[in-house]
Each structure stands twice: as C-alpha cells, then as structure tokens.
Amino acid sequence: MPAPKQLAEREDLMSGGHRACAGCLPMTAMRQMLLTAGKDTVVGCATGCVEVVTTIYPYTAWKTPFIHNAFENSAATISGAEAAYVSLKKQGKIDKKINFVAMGGDGGTYDIGIQALSGAMERGHNMLYICYDNQAYMNTGIQRSGGTPKGTATSTTPAGKVIPGKTQFPKPLTEIMIAHDIPYVAQATPGYPKDFSDKVEKALAIDGPAFINVLTPCTRGWRYPPEQSMEYARLAVNTCFWPLFEVEYGVIKINRKPKNILPVSKWFEGQGRFRHLFKEENKGIIDEIQAEVDRKWTLLLKREEMTQA
Amino acid sequence: MARRLTLSGNDAAAEAMRQIDPDVVTCFPITPQTELMHKFAEFVADGEVKAEMVLVESEHSAMSAAVGAASAGARVMTATAANGLALMWEIVYIAASNRLPIVMPVVNRALSGPINIHCDHSDTMGCRDTGWIQLYSENAQEVYDNVLQAIRIAENPDVLLPVMVTFDGFIISHTVEVLDALEDKDARGWIGDYKSTYSLLNTDEPATFGPLDLQDYYFEHKRQQIEGMNNATAVIKSVGEAYGKLSGRAYGMTENYKTDDADYVVIALGSTCGTAKVVVDEMRAEGKRVGLLKLRSFRPFPHAEIVAGLASAKAVAVLDRSVSFGAPGGPVHKEILAALNGTGHTTSIVNYLYGLGGRDISTTHIRTVFEELETVAGKSIPADEVRFIGLRG
Amino acid sequence: MREKSWREIPIGGMIEDAGNADTYETGSWRTYRPIWDAEKCIHCLACWIACPDSAIQLKDGKMVGIDYSHCKGCGICAFECPDKIAALEMKLETEVND
Numbered sequence: 001m002p003a004p005k006q007l008a009e010r011e012d013l014m015s016g017g018h019r020a021c022a023g024c025l026p027m028t029a030m031r032q033m034l035l036t037a038g039k040d041t042v043v044g045c046a047t048g049c050v051e052v053v054t055t056i057y058p059y060t061a062w063k064t065p066f067i068h069n070a071f072e073n074s075a076a077t078i079s080g081a082e083a084a085y086v087s088l089k090k091q092g093k094i095d096k097k098i099n100f101v102a103m104g105g106d107g108g109t110y111d112i113g114i115q116a117l118s119g120a121m122e123r124g125h126n127m128l129y130i131c132y133d134n135q136a137y138m139n140t141g142i143q144r145s146g147g148t149p150k151g152t153a154t155s156t157t158p159a160g161k162v163i164p165g166k167t168q169f170p171k172p173l174t175e176i177m178i179a180h181d182i183p184y185v186a187q188a189t190p191g192y193p194k195d196f197s198d199k200v201e202k203a204l205a206i207d208g209p210a211f212i213n214v215l216t217p218c219t220r221g222w223r224y225p226p227e228q229s230m231e232y233a234r235l236a237v238n239t240c241f242w243p244l245f246e247v248e249y250g251v252i253k254i255n256r257k258p259k260n261i262l263p264v265s266k267w268f269e270g271q272g273r274f275r276h277l278f279k280e281e282n283k284g285i286i287d288e289i290q291a292e293v294d295r296k297w298t299l300l301l302k303r304e305e306m307t308q309a
Numbered sequence: 310m311a312r313r314l315t316l317s318g319n320d321a322a323a324e325a326m327r328q329i330d331p332d333v334v335t336c337f338p339i340t341p342q343t344e345l346m347h348k349f350a351e352f353v354a355d356g357e358v359k360a361e362m363v364l365v366e367s368e369h370s371a372m373s374a375a376v377g378a379a380s381a382g383a384r385v386m387t388a389t390a391a392n393g394l395a396l397m398w399e400i401v402y403i404a405a406s407n408r409l410p411i412v413m414p415v416v417n418r419a420l421s422g423p424i425n426i427h428c429d430h431s432d433t434m435g436c437r438d439t440g441w442i443q444l445y446s447e448n449a450q451e452v453y454d455n456v457l458q459a460i461r462i463a464e465n466p467d468v469l470l471p472v473m474v475t476f477d478g479f480i481i482s483h484t485v486e487v488l489d490a491l492e493d494k495d496a497r498g499w500i501g502d503y504k505s506t507y508s509l510l511n512t513d514e515p516a517t518f519g520p521l522d523l524q525d526y527y528f529e530h531k532r533q534q535i536e537g538m539n540n541a542t543a544v545i546k547s548v549g550e551a552y553g554k555l556s557g558r559a560y561g562m563t564e565n566y567k568t569d570d571a572d573y574v575v576i577a578l579g580s581t582c583g584t585a586k587v588v589v590d591e592m593r594a595e596g597k598r599v600g601l602l603k604l605r606s607f608r609p610f611p612h613a614e615i616v617a618g619l620a621s622a623k624a625v626a627v628l629d630r631s632v633s634f635g636a637p638g639g640p641v642h643k644e645i646l647a648a649l650n651g652t653g654h655t656t657s658i659v660n661y662l663y664g665l666g667g668r669d670i671s672t673t674h675i676r677t678v679f680e681e682l683e684t685v686a687g688k689s690i691p692a693d694e695v696r697f698i699g700l701r702g
Numbered sequence: 703m704r705e706k707s708w709r710e711i712p713i714g715g716m717i718e719d720a721g722n723a724d725t726y727e728t729g730s731w732r733t734y735r736p737i738w739d740a741e742k743c744i745h746c747l748a749c750w751i752a753c754p755d756s757a758i759q760l761k762d763g764k765m766v767g768i769d770y771s772h773c774k775g776c777g778i779c780a781f782e783c784p785d786k787i788a789a790l791e792m793k794l795e796t797e798v799n800d
Contacts, residue, residue, distance in 0.1 A: 008760055012756050014756055015721035016755050016772025017726035022754075022774035022776035023774075023777070023778055025754065026754075028751075028753065032751065039515070042381070055517050055519075055521050056523065056723075057520040057523065057525075057526045058711070058717060059726050062515065065510070065511065065515045066516075067377065068519040068520065069377065070373070070399055073400065076365060076369070076370035077373045077374065077377035077380075080333065080377025080378035081378060081381040081509050082377075083378055084381035084510070085381060087332040090361070091332070091359060094510055115367060115370070116366070119366030119370055120370075193751045193752070226776040227776060227781040230752050231781065406715070407714045407715065514718075515720040516716055516718050516720065518716065519715060528708075533713045534713075537713070
C-alpha cells in the first residue's frame with residue numbers, strides 16, 4: 001500500500017515550474033496521483049486551473065503523456081485514447097499495460113462535462129476519472145458551480161445584502177457516479193495522501209471504469225492562508241462534510257470514521273467564502289448545512305452496514 | 310478490376326470505410342447519416358473490420374473521442390450531419406488545430422431552426438473556416454472515391470489536416486446508384502498503413518497535446534496550419550491523379566465541365582452538379598455554349614481552376630445552397646468574386662440562392678438560370694444582388 | 703527561451719520535451735522562504751507529499767533540501783512538519799541572507 005515512504009522511491013512525474021498559485025492543493029493531488037499511477041499513464045484534463053498552469057506553451061510540467069482537448073470532454077477524449085489502445089492492442093501493435101486517467105475540476109465534471117463523463121462510464125472504458133473538486137470555477141475567477149456548497153460566497157453568488165451566497169446544496173456527484181453501477185467509485189482528498197494513493201492504485205487495477213471525487217482546497221477561492229491547504233482538506237473530512245469512502249462493486253466502505261466529529265462550522269471558520277455565515281442573521285444556514293451533513297453521514301453509515309452485510 | 314455495386318451514398322461511404330478499416334470509429338446517430346453507421350456497425354458485428362467502434366452519447370463526444378483516439382496514433386473516422394456537426398463544432402476546430410488527420414463524411418442537411426432533415430449546405434458552409442479540408446461529392450461514386458482519397462490527403466505529412474467528405478442528404482445519401490469500387494486488395498494498397506508522428510501511447514517519449522498557447526506562439530501555430538492548407542491543393546491534385554491511374558477516375562480541385570469555350574457557366578457543388586450536367590448537355594445539343602464549373606474542393610479553395618474555367622465566360626451563375634446572412638451573397642458567391650478579383654475579369658456574375666431545407670432544384674430551374682445569364686451578359690451586377698430559385702413569391 | 707519562428711516548432715502545438723517546465727523558475731514569487739533544519743528533520747516526508755510544487759528534494763527516500771528555483775513559499779511544508787519536530791520555518795525573503 002503506497003504510503004509516502006513507498007511513494008518516495010518512485011519518480012516524481014510532475015515537474016516544478018508550473019504556474020499554479022502558491023499553496024494549490026489540486027497540484028498536490030496531481031503529484032500524488034502520478035506518483036501512484038507511474039509513467040505508463042496517459043492523462044487527459046479538462047480546461048481549468050490544472051490544465052492551464054501545467055501546460056503554458058512551450059512548457060509542460062507533465063512527464064507522462066498528457067492531452068487537453070476542451071472543457072466538457074475530458075472523459076470523451078480519454079475514452080477515445082483508450083479505444084485506440086484497445087484497437088492497437090488487438091492488432092498486436094502495442095502490448096504494454098497503460099493506465100488512462102481523465103480529469104476535470106468540479107466545473108468540468110459536475111457541470112459542463114457530466115454528459116461526457118456519464119457516457120464514458122456507461123460505455124465501460126477501462127479508465128479512471130478524477131474530479132479535482134475545489135468547489136467553484138476557480139480558473140475563470142471563482143464562480144459558483146454545481147459542486148459549490150450551499151452558503152458559499154463566490155463571484156456569481158456573492159454574499160449580498162439580500163442573498164447570502166449560494167442558495168442550493170451541491171449536486172451529489174459521487175452518488176450520481178455510484179448510480180452508474182461502475183466497478184469503483186470513491187471520495188478522497190490529498191489531505192489524506194495514503195488513502196488517496198490507495199484509491200488511485202485500486203481504481204487503476206480494476207478492469208473497467210472508475211471514478212474518484214477528490215476534494216482539493218483552493219487557497220484563493222476559499223480564502224484561507226495558503227499554508228493551511230492540507231489542514232482544510234482534513235477538516236472537511238473530520239467534519240464529515242467530505243467523508244472518505246469507496247464503493248467497490250456496490251459495497252460501501254468508509255475509510256475514515258472520525259473519532260471526534262467536528263461541527264461543520266469548524267471547517268467554515270477561517271475560510272473567507274463562509275465568513276458571512278457567522279453573522280447572526282445567517283446562523284440558520286449553518287444549522288441547515290449541519291443537518292444535511294448529519295443526515296448524509298448517518299445514511300452513509302447505514303448504507304455501509306447494509307452493503308457490507 | 311472494379312467491382313460494380315449498387316449502393317446508396319451512405320452505403321458507398323460505409324463501403325469505403327470497410328476497406329479503409331480505421332482503427333477507431335466514433336459515432337452518434339443523426340438523420341440522414343444514420344444508415345452509413347448502421348452499415349459500418351454491421352461490418353463490425355460480422356467481424357469484417359477490426360475497427361473499435363465507440364458509440365458515444367453525443368456528436369460533441371464523437372469528435373472529442375476522435376481527437377483522443379487520433380492523438381493516440383490511431384487512424385480515426387466519424388460521420389455526422391447538420392446539428393450534429395454544429396454540436397461538435399468546437400472540437401472540429403480543435404481537431405484541425407491539433408493537426409489530426411481524421412476523416413469525416415458529412416451528410417449535408419439544413420441546420421435548425423426550424424428543424425428540417427433535408428439537404429442544404431448550411432452545416433458544412435458554417436464550418437468552412439474550421440481548418441478542415443472540404444471535398445463535396447456529386448453522387449455515390451464520388452462519395453466512395455472521395456472517402457478513399459481523403460485518407461491519403463489528410464495523412465500526407467505536408468498536410469496533416471482533417472478532411473470532411475460531404476454529400477447531399479437524401480439526394481445522395483439515400484439514393485441507390487450503380488458505382489465501381491476497388492477490389493479490397495487494391496483499396497488496402499492505396500490506403501497503406503498509418504504511422505503518426507506523435508502518440509499519447511508512447512509513454513517512453515511522453516509529449517503534451519493541446520497546451521495553453523498564448524500571445525507568443527498561437528499565431529505561429531496558425532501560420533503552420535495555413536501552410537498545411539496551402540500544401541493541400543497540390544496534394545489533392547496529386548492524390549486525384551494517382552487515384553485516376555488506379556481506378557480510371559481521376560479527380561482535381563474542380564471539374565470544369567464543358568467550360569473551355571463556354572459563354573455561360575453555372576458554378577455549383579454537390580448533387581446539383583449532376584442535374585446541371587444534364588442541362589448543359591441538352592443546351593449544347595441545341596448549339597448553346599454553356600458549361601458547369603463544379604467545385605470539388607471548397608477548402609482549400611480552387612482559385613486557379615476557377616480563373617481558368619471562367620476564361621471565356623460572358624456571364625456566370627453562382628449557385629449557393631446556404632445563406633450568409635447579412636453578407637453580399639452566399640458563401641460560394643463571395644469566394645468566386647474574391648478569386649476573380651485582380652484578374653481583370655469582366656464577367657457578369659449572378660448569385661442564386663436555392664434548395665434551402667431540401668427544396669428541389671430541377672433541370673428546368675437550371676435551364677432558366679442559363680437563359681437569364683444570356684440577358685445579363687455584359688451588365689454590371691451588384692455584388693449584393695441575390696436571385697432565388699424555387700421560392701414562392 | 704528564445705521565441706522561435708513557425709518553421710522551427712512542431713506542428714499542432716505539441717510539446718515534445720516532457721517536464722520542461724522545470725526550466726521555468728517560479729522561485730521569485732516567494733514572499734516567505736522555508737528554511738530547513740537538517741538536524742531536526744525525521745524524514746517523515748509529510749512536507750514532500752504535500753508540496754504542490756515538487757520543491758522538496760529527496761535522495762534515496764530522504765529529504766536533502768528545498769528547490770528554491772521552484773518553491774513559491776506557500777508554507778505548506780512548514781505547516782505540515784510535525785509540531786514536535788519543527789524542522790521547517792518560514793522566514794520573510796527580505797530577512798533572509800543569501
């Protein structure tokens with residue numbers, strides 16, 4: 001099982017010199033994914049922060065083959081590459097094992113790319129899709145996405161005098177992917193590197209489509225100090241806002257059950273995007289979010305018990 | 310040895326695809342392209358081809374997966390029409406920009422709205438500036454021949470651009486015609502093997518495809534694309550000649566049909582050219598010096614052939630099957646004017662708009678056009694004057 | 703890097719030199735600089751696995767230094783370094799003597 005010590009023996013396949021913001025946790029997720037997947041991995045990424053910061057011509061930070069096509073089609077693009085591999089393998093023109101990883105941010109996955117993702121998963125390509133979820137369209141300037149939490153202040157859902165940030169709960173993307181009945185679905189975060197790395201390894205070992213939703217805090221969009229990126233990833237897990245769990249052929253396993261579950265307000269504190277929620281008139285929103293987090297966590301525990309039985 | 314077959318245009322394209330046997334075919338159904346893919350799916354189901362068929366959930370993903378597969382070094386084909394082409398437009402542009410030699414039959418159909426399933430050229434004319442080579446076909450024979458030639462054109466190292474082979478929806482796609490096809494071994498020999506310069510699957514020499522290209526290099530990459538398209542003219546001609554030696558049917562950028570001494574010339578593309586040839590033959594028999602200039606390649610545009618083909622013309626009718634709203638004339642008309650600009654040409658040029666949404670064009674219509682040309686010869690025609698064929702007043 | 707003509711670069715926007723971003727320096731972005739104390743370091747690699755910029759240098763699985771040509775000074779490494787160890791400390795660039 002790849003813990004940091006084991007990963008350290010492998011080649012770092014993401015170079016320095018990319019232009020991500022200081023403290024960018026999506027880039028940490030990329031490094032961890034590549035350390036796990038290894039060099040024989042074809043990576044595709046939707047338009048977004050990661051794609052932009054890693055491939056400003058004539059520079060690339062990728063030491064694996066990499067393709068960017070457009071915003072909404074990372075899954076379709078990689079499904080095509082995988083089909084080419086299947087075809088060429090069938091013809092005896094290639095024989096080595098190659099991993100196929102498609103990625104997108106929450107905008108490129110929850111929203112504009114969900115059709116291509118759904119199609120690729122349904123078709124059963126042997127590929128892993130990773131959503132690096134930083135909970136808004138960060139690359140274009142922090143606009144709300146279908147993955148943005150309720151109450152979040154973004155550029156398009158500002159905390160105004162009348163409307164206190166985003167009014168909807170996020171789309172349950174991980175659940176939507178579970179409903180696709182694919183062999184492997186998981187939630188992870190680079191804040192728990194071993195867990196994430198284990199999941200990437202497992203997803204790539206499985207024959208067929210896999211999906212991992214990876215929470216990747218964004219210092220600029222979430223408005224917390226950059227050194228605390230890993231901490232905010234862990235807090236999301238320990239408040240049960242972002243449970244670490246995996247679903248293997250329908251069987252749910254929760255990978256981390258916090259002994260001391262923190263209130264969601266502990267995760268909100270210190271994030272500028274939630275500051276307005278601590279005003280007296282908005283406290284009800286935090287209560288509402290807490291109730292939703294509790295409901296989902298309880299349900300997840302029950303589902304785990306049910307499917308494990 | 311040719312094989313004489315009786316096929317619809319769609320089946321002719323599928324027959325060429327069977328012989329090409331691409332590594333990957335991506336597809337999403339849209340009328341009137343569907344039968345093309347039904348036929349190819351039968352070849353796949355019967356094990357007659359090795360192609361991996363990716364049956365995607367939209368045309369956008371059809372072109373996206375085609376880009377992914379072509380980037381992985383595969384020979385890739387897809388096919389579409391109308392709204393499907395419009396939906397994939399974003400990636401159509403990217404396929405050309407990434408220099409991927411994808412070949413795509415496009416069955417011409419009117420763009421919505423209102424929705425219509427019949428032929429006009431609004432779909433392919435709408436993406437004439439995407440960087441794809443566009444070959445228009447007159448009949449099922451040309452569909453077959455053009456698809457086979459498109460592979461050689463697209464994959465030529467001096468070109469490396471995707472090619473659309475277009476043919477008129479229903480008029481060609483669903484009409485059964487007799488055509489001559491190559492023997493399989495001749496077709497395979499003609500197509501040859503494909504080896505891409507770069508491949509995503511080459512993990513030992515990893516490359517980055519589709520980077521963020523800003524003010525410092527985007528322009529240079531576009532200049533390279535212009536060069537590829539410029540080179541395509543000579544390649545289309547040489548491939549057309551070589552194909553002629555193989556099949557007995559040579560092709561050029563245009564087909565200048567009885568234009569050498571013609572006083573009056575109609576310019577058209579697609580199936581209308583077949584109709585026009587009948588009229589030309591009839592009127593020639595009556596002693597009229599008329600001709601047809603058929604545009605086979607619209608991208609790259611055949612400037613030299615047009616200038617030559619119109620050398621003796623006193624009046625010319627340009628038949629457009631799509632609208633360029635707000636522009637002086639249809640897309641073909643504008644480009645003909647541009648081709649003649651600076652050549653000292655004094656021909657009277659009239660633009661006709663016809664056939665939108667599948668409105669029929671008959672030999673009578675084309676005869677009327679020729680007759681009108683006799684009356685306008687020598688007159689100056691305003692560039693924004695458009696005449697309509699078959700439109701109720 | 704000298705800007706090349708359209709005749710000198712691969713077509714289609716291809717970048718053939720994988721990982722050449724390594725030659726692009728982002729070290730000047732730093733406001734704070736992580737200072738590593740080799741004596742205190744227990745080589746748990748908590749900094750290395752968290753660094754977004756591949757700037758923690760390893761040799762044989764152990765930390766040997768920081769790549770200041772790429773480190774942007776985010777401070778994740780110092781934050782992740784166990785409190786009891788504190789082998790990394792952030793200092794203002796203006797207060798560091800090179």
